[in-house]
Amino acid sequence: MKTSQTLxxxxxxxxxxxxxxSKNIDLEEAKAGMQxxxxxxxxxxxxAIFLIALRMKRETMDENEGILAAILAESDRxxxxxxxxxxxxxxxxxxxxxxxxxxxxPPLLADLGLPTVIHxxxxxxxxxxxxxxxxxxxxxxxxxxxxxxxxxxxxxxSIGWSYxxxxxxxxxxxDLVPLRGRLIKRxxxxxxxxxxxxxxxxxxxxxxxxxxxxxxPIYAHLVNASGMDSALLVRGxxxxxxxxxRQKGLMISYQGSTEQGRVDIDPKSLGIEQTLRAIAFxxxxxxxxxxxxxxxxxxxxxxAALAGEKGLxxxxxxxxxxxxxxxxxKATSLALAAEMTRATLDAGTALKRL
Numbered sequence: 218m219k220t221s222q223t224l225x226x227x228x229x230x231x232x233x234x235x236x237x238x239s240k241n242i243d244l245e246e247a248k249a250g251m252q253x254x255x256x257x258x259x260x261x262x263x264x265a266i267f268l269i270a271l272r273m274k275r276e277t278m279d280e281n282e283g284i285l286a287a288i289l290a291e292s293d294r295x296x297x298x299x300x301x302x303x304x305x306x307x308x309x310x311x312x313x314x315x316x317x318x319x320x321x322x323p324p325l326l327a328d329l330g331l332p333t334v335i336h337x338x339x340x341x342x343x344x345x346x347x348x349x350x351x352x353x354x355x356x357x358x359x360x361x362x363x364x365x366x367x368x369x370x371x372x373x374x375s376i377g378w379s380y381x382x383x384x385x386x387x388x389x390x391x392d393l394v395p396l397r398g399r400l401i402k403r404x405x406x407x408x409x410x411x412x413x414x415x416x417x418x419x420x421x422x423x424x425x426x427x428x429x430x431x432x433x434p435i436y437a438h439l440v441n442a443s444g445m446d447s448a449l450l451v452r453g454x455x456x457x458x459x460x461x462x463r464q465k466g467l468m469i470s471y472q473g474s475t476e477q478g479r480v481d482i483d484p485k486s487l488g489i490e491q492t493l494r495a496i497a498f499x500x501x502x503x504x505x506x507x508x509x510x511x512x513x514x515x516x517x518x519x520x521a522a523l524a525g526e527k528g529l530x531x532x533x534x535x536x537x538x539x540x541x542x543x544x545x546x547k548a549t550s551l552a553l554a555a556e557m558t559r560a561t562l563d564a565g566t567a568l569k570r571l
Contacts, residue, residue, distance in 0.1 A: 221253030225263050233270035241274075247283025248290070255291045255389030261396055268404040276405050281435070282442045285409040289443065292387040293364045294415050297371045302418025303333040303541060304445065306411030306425045308456045309383070311337075311346025313504045315495035316511075318459045318533035320352040321519035325538055327377030328567035329557060331545060334371060334416050338383040342397045343407075346455075346504050347511050352519075353380040355512035356571060361385060364415050371416060376570055379416075386415035412436070412443045421445040422545055426453035437471040447472050449544040451537075454495040459537045460484075461494035462529060470544050480551070487539060487555040489532045496529045523568040535559055 219227070228250050231240040242250070250267060253259045259267070271280060303326055307319050323333040337349040354360050362379075364386050370379040384391040390410065397406065414421060423440045425448060427433060433450040440448040448471040451458050460466035462484050469479045484491065496518070498504075502511055522530040539554035548554035561567055 221249070221256070221258040225250055225253060225259050225267065229263060229266050229270065232274060233266055236274075239270070239274040241277045242280060242283075244279040244283040244286070247280045248287045251284045251287035252290060254393070255287060255387075257389070257392070264393070264396060265400055268406070269400060269402070272402065272404050276408075278435070278438060281405060281409060281439060284405050285412060285439055285443060288387060288390055288409060288413055291389050292413055292415055294386070294413075294417065295364050295368045297332070297368050297416050297418050299332045299371060299418045301331060301420045301422065301545060302371065302416065303331045303545070304414045304416070304421055304423050305333060305335040305458060306423055307335065307337065307349065307458055308344070308407075308426065309337050309348070309410055310341050310344035310407065311348035311351075311504075312455050312457070313344050313346035315454055315497055316515050316518060316530070317347060317349065317352065317457060318496065318519075318530055319457055319537065320349050320515060321523060321530075321534060322458070322537055322541075323378035323380075324570035325523065325534055325558070325561065325567045326541060327570055328561050329538065329542060330547065331541065332371045332377045332418065334367065334379050334381060336381045336383065336386070336411075336413075336415065338391060338394065341394050342401065343403055345398075347508065347515070349380055350382055351508055351512040352515050355509070355516045368416055378570060381415055383410070387413065408435075409439060412439050412445075414443060414445055417444070420447075422541075423448045424451070424458050424541055424544075425449070426451050426455075426457040426459075428452070428456045433469045434474075434476075437469075437476070438474045440471070441474040447544070449540060451540060459495070459533050460540075462489055462491040462532055462536065463494045468540055468544075482536070482540065482551070484532070484536060487536060487551060489536060491529060491532055493529060496533070520568060520571070523562065523571070524565045525563045531562060534562065
């Protein structure tokens with residue numbers, strides 16, 4: 218039986234041989250190699266070569282799936298006693314141009330009858346942006362609770378939502394954050410880390426944002442490989458799950474890895490009339506210098522929207538929640554879903570879940 222070091226030596230010899238001679242590895246080798254990294258059995262230099270060489274030759278679907286399988290095997294995953302659970306997979310590297318409205322989707326969706334979990338970490342390459350951890354910390358919530366504690370929040374009817382940090386559910390992956398910073402570029406980890414879903418309901422729906430057109434079928438395949446039941450891929454601002462508020466955007470719905478439907482989302486059809494695509498950071502504030510102020514600004518806007526205050530944040534929640542309600546068949550049309558969402562926001566009941 219090969220040791221982790223022997224296997225990694227063999228893998229690197231094959232995947233790092235230049236643009237024409239590099240060879241692909243199979244799913245089991247990708248899984249075993251990544252598990253060696255997650256367990257701390259492979260040094261930083263070889264770990265970096267592994268990740269960059271895969272990136273430069275372009276990862277195959279088997280390699281993506283093997284990396285994901287390794288992370289799943291090393292993660293604390295728990296079953297939640299709810300019929301349906303929404304898993305929001307926003308980019309872990311955060312936002313560096315616009316306010317992440319999606320931080321306030323979980324309490325809103327919970328109030329609409331869909332327990333929802335959102336996950337992330339403090340800061341990671343390539344964007345080192347404003348993250349859901351920063352915003353939940355600004356809300357005064359415990360951002361370091363265990364997977365079991367997050368499960369309890371989701372099972373508590375008056376709460377029904379939770380943030381969970383990567384450090385809590387996969388320590389080995391979180392330990393790679395400094396190395397990922399030194400690598401500078403995106404790696405396969407950026408592709409798969411939003412698909413781990415440490416908490417699962419009887420049925421689990423993955424909601425993912427994307428930017429580049431080839432990604433939806435790749436993500437849908439990996440969502441299925443991860444064991445989730447459905448996927449909604451939204452072409453969102455900064456790669457997140459909130460579409461542009463001023464122009465048409467695409468969403469694609471999958472059951473398993475089979476495409477069920479694609480819809481050009483027109484915000485105007487849902488009564489959203491905005492001239493801006495998203496909420497820009499306030500002038501003079503930057504991620505580099507003003508993280509706490511940006512997080513608090515997001516909290517102030519989010520609380521106001523959950524209390525029914527109209528504006529860009531409110532409309533962003535209406536648009537995104539409507540897509541999820543439609544995808545999960547809680548509403549028969551996007552127009553009806555928008556009505557349901559506005560009624561909940563105007564009642565202010567979701568605010569109590571904070």
